[in-house]
Amino acid sequence: MDNGIFVTGTDTGIGKTVIAAGLAGALKAKGVDVGVMKPVATGAIKTAGGLVSDDVRFLMDVADCTDDWELVNPVTLEPPLSPLQACMADGCEIQLERIQQAYLELSNRHDFIVVEGIGGILVPIKEGYFVSHMIRDLGVPAVIVARPGLGTINHTLLTIKEARRMSLKLKGFIINWMREQKAGYAETTNPELIKNLSHIPLLGVLPFDSKIDVCGLEKGDLISMTLKHVDIDKILS
Numbered sequence: 030m031d032n033g034i035f036v037t038g039t040d041t042g043i044g045k046t047v048i049a050a051g052l053a054g055a056l057k058a059k060g061v062d063v064g065v066m067k068p069v070a071t072g073a074i075k076t077a078g079g080l081v082s083d084d085v086r087f088l089m090d091v092a093d094c095t096d097d098w099e100l101v102n103p104v105t106l107e108p109p110l111s112p113l114q115a116c117m118a119d120g121c122e123i124q125l126e127r128i129q130q131a132y133l134e135l136s137n138r139h140d141f142i143v144v145e146g147i148g149g150i151l152v153p154i155k156e157g158y159f160v161s162h163m164i165r166d167l168g169v170p171a172v173i174v175a176r177p178g179l180g181t182i183n184h185t186l187l188t189i190k191e192a193r194r195m196s197l198k199l200k201g202f203i204i205n206w207m208r209e210q211k212a213g214y215a216e217t218t219n220p221e222l223i224k225n226l227s228h229i230p231l232l233g234v235l236p237f238d239s240k241i242d243v244c245g246l247e248k249g250d251l252i253s254m255t256l257k258h259v260d261i262d263k264i265l266s
């Protein structure tokens with residue numbers, strides 16, 4: 030059994046936070062002691078208590094997480110940019126050791142860690158270091174979140190190709206934001222087709238739920254929906 034997963038995606042805004050939070054909540058509902066982590070968050074909002082990332086708030090809320098913010102999110106940056114560019118704009122440098130140490134500490138506390146990446150697999154963290162390197166260094170298998178519609182075959186296969194080039198372990202992919210009533214031929218056939226073309230497991234197809242809102246901290250039926258539509262046992266195996 031793996032002791033964690035790294036949720037990446039084919040793009041930014043694809044549903045990584047929603048899927049990662051849903052998986053953490055679903056695992057918790059199944060009795061697993063699960064921790065959550067967002068190693069690097071950008072676009073954080075300045076508050077009286079410091080920088081706050083909506084993604085981290087949502088992950089911690091849905092997973093009922095009581096770990097310290099610094100462990101869950103060791104690097105919080107304000108510019109809404111890739112980490113490399115946010116650091117260039119802010120004149121800071123990301124300490125990768127802090128991320129490793131936080132992950133180790135969370136792994137000691139919990140049986141399973143759900144990590145949310147940032148953007149897609151080739152988003153730069155620092156010079157010469159991409160999200161794919163972070164997945165490799167944390168040593169957990171990746172779950173790829175993809176959208177249902179036209180164009181997703183290309184984006185998903187490219188992401189899988191890069192993961193394979195980096196010898197990353199791939200747990201599978203999840204299609205997010207499926208609107209059954211509005212689904213055309215592409216949406217209906219893409220999940221199985223990507224599975225057959227890539228030879229990686231299709232872990233589930235999560236529907237669109239208008240009650241979900243990451244920024245508004247609204248989880249709607251996310252946990253029950255994840256339990257129903259995602260193969261949670263495969264996530265653990």
Ligand SMILES: Nc1ncnc2c1ncn2[C@@H]1O[C@H](COP(=O)(O)OP(=O)(O)OP(=O)(O)O)[C@@H](O)[C@H]1O
Pocket residue numbers: 038040041042043044045046047048084147148205206207235236237238239240241242243244
């Ligand atoms: N299945 C869904 N049903 C309804 N809304 C969703 C669903 N998935 C995602 N969303 C909404 O879409 C937006 C983007 O989702 P999310 O924040 O999870 O993407 P992300 O990949 O984590 O983005 P980022 O790259 O900024 O971290 C959010 O406002 C979220 O509430």
Ligand SMILES: [Mg+2]
Pocket residue numbers: 045046047084145
């Ligand atoms: Mg996110």
